[in-house]
Amino acid sequence: MSVPLSILDLVSIPEGSTAREGIAASMESARLADRLGYSRLWFAEHHNTPNLASSATALLISQAASVTERIRVGSGGVMLPNHAPLMVAEQYGTLANLHGDRIDLGLGRAPGTDGMTAQALSRSSAEPQAFAQHIYDLQGWFGPGGTAHSTPILSSVSQGMEVPIWVLGSTVNGASIAGQLGLPFSLASHFAPDQIDQAIRVYRETFRTDAPTARLDTPRVMAGINVIVADTDAAAQREFTTLQQMFLDLRAGRSRKLQPPVDPAQFGGASPAMLEISAVGSPATVKAQLEEFVERTGADELITVTYAFDPAVRARSLELLAELWF
Numbered sequence: 001m002s003v004p005l006s007i008l009d010l011v012s013i014p015e016g017s018t019a020r021e022g023i024a025a026s027m028e029s030a031r032l033a034d035r036l037g038y039s040r041l042w043f044a045e046h047h048n049t050p051n052l053a054s055s056a057t058a059l060l061i062s063q064a065a066s067v068t069e070r071i072r073v074g075s076g077g078v079m080l081p082n083h084a085p086l087m088v089a090e091q092y093g094t095l096a097n098l099h100g101d102r103i104d105l106g107l108g109r110a111p112g113t114d115g116m117t118a119q120a121l122s123r124s125s126a127e128p129q130a131f132a133q134h135i136y137d138l139q140g141w142f143g144p145g146g147t148a149h150s151t152p153i154l155s156s157v158s159q160g161m162e163v164p165i166w167v168l169g170s171t172v173n174g175a176s177i178a179g180q181l182g183l184p185f186s187l188a189s190h191f192a193p194d195q196i197d198q199a200i201r202v203y204r205e206t207f208r209t210d211a212p213t214a215r216l217d218t219p220r221v222m223a224g225i226n227v228i229v230a231d232t233d234a235a236a237q238r239e240f241t242t243l244q245q246m247f248l249d250l251r252a253g254r255s256r257k258l259q260p261p262v263d264p265a266q267f268g269g270a271s272p273a274m275l276e277i278s279a280v281g282s283p284a285t286v287k288a289q290l291e292e293f294v295e296r297t298g299a300d301e302l303i304t305v306t307y308a309f310d311p312a313v314r315a316r317s318l319e320l321l322a323e324l325w326f
Helices: 019-036 057-066 085-099 115-121 128-142 172-181 196-206 233-252 283-297 311-325
Strands: 005-009 040-043 072-079 103-108 165-169 185-187 221-229 278-281 301-305
Touching (some): 040 057, 040 103, 072 165, 085 103, 185 196, 221 233, 233 278, 233 283
Parallel strands (some): 005 040, 005 301, 185 221
């Protein structure tokens, strides 16, 4: 049986488009994903990036949940150093009250931006011990008592909501934190391929069911992978150049919106190393690549990331992916 497929959305803004148009396209994609049978739709927090409109994840989650019926919707993730944990509890407790048991809270320790912007956003510590304590407090605010473990402050709006918490990470360090906390782990392998095998091994080896924060009996890994499915391998490779250009811009320090696809020959067959974990091609090609990745990682779930200059291309990719996998 195939593992579940989910979607990570960064709400891209193509060249010539606005944030409003990017958000509208994202909501259309949410409706489609809901109909097609994807397991969950997460929004990733980013700041000070001209090509992404996924800064206010809680607002995007609420809107996506309001236009869908079945799919789980959540953060992939909330970058906890940018937020006061109590505010996170109140926001996601409110979401759970509004939309029921479909809300996920993925938490990361990275700022999701550059150093200057991180300083402007900073609200809490990213140190592992503080991060673990914040998670423990959040579980208290989501629990039946509605108070954190470190303070008697009540969050009535999150009380009893039991919003599931995931730990996000891209390295062995993040995996170790997730394992020691006994929580599900979402691995950012779609842009950080270097430590995939080690991180998954460390997560499973360090997994504790007796931690105060533990919520699972066994480890659970969700791994990220870039995906573009088109009718032919050549068509998919061309569309993939949009993402390749985005990462080359990132490496060069160039700031611009999502670019239209170009002839793949411009890259001479090379792709940024950060995009090593990708499945690109026709349905048959992508199916084989996804199966190989699941076999390699033993992932319990895949979370797919699809960038396309034209929203219709992304929609077609999601449709073809659903047809080949579900």
